[in-house]
Amino acid sequence: MRETALLAWYAEAHRRLPWRTEVSAYRTLVSELMCQQTRVETVLPYFERFMDAFPTVEALADAPTEAVLTRWAGLGYYSRARNLQRAAQAVVAGGGFPRTVAGLRALPGVGPYTAGAIASIVFGADEPVVDGNVERVLSRWYAQELPTVRWSWERARAVLAPGRAGEWNQALMELGARVCTPRAPRCGGCPVATGCLGRDSPERYPGVKLKKAVPRRRAVAACVLDDGRVLLVRRPEGGRLGGLWELPGAELDDHVQPDANALVAALRARLGLAAVVGAPLGTVAHTFSHLHLDTTVFAASLQSKPGSVASDALRWVHPAQADDLPLSTLARKTLGVCPGWAAR
């Protein structure tokens, strides 16, 4: 029987992940938000460091946001970190975690998948989850091409193992991650191959969803050095990478060349800085989910004295202080072409 076979396989074969060996609503919330759009192997060291810094939901709720972003830096999708802290604050204000999907979904950043995961894994509720792995496994079991979101959730609920939904959901996800993989699924070693309608041509399912073309844009950034320190700017709250620190500069409109003139104009317009821009130091390519960005970094100096740069959003930073600031992966890449920083 499929249920028995899958649960037995999971009990034997599942990865011993830190949020599985010690289960709580808080740890499940953190791990699920970290794992969105991110591989488990990438998440592991971030999860451990995050738990060291914020071992309880109360600690996270009370922490300065910049400290939260610093521990998240490198994982990307920074709105997840902000929502996670807001969710922690809502939990503390409400006297504890809600136990139902509806209550959990009212928390910032918690969608149907995360709510279903916490409700089933932590509170034992008979609630399904659907992520990319679950969708793929179900579409193959039922030979369903191009499954809709609604179809996937209805199927996930229909196949749920009553009373063991938490294990069942994790088993489905684990099967998708380890056996029923997007390419070259290992049907020969699959515990639920019997009765799988897609087994003869698994890669046909769930079918190809057309992806939008990702645009390519250009940006310029300044490497301004003073006495071994570099000038960084904090991005405005709310937008992409909001609240994170980076080299001063700007993304350019398509018709603008990424040259010294563009950088001089951007520094003046965005930050009120008068700068002399020198030679290009290099161009850094970085891909976000929705955008390829090529950032050309220039050596630059300020016409005003470095000490006169005073703003909450501007800071002179020594390389040794970099680990205490939330820097995006792109910021670290661009810093990598600054003389002095590159050798760190």
Ligand code: SF4
């Ligand atoms: S038999 Fe193959 S396609 Fe079917 S669930 Fe197992 S791994 Fe996936």
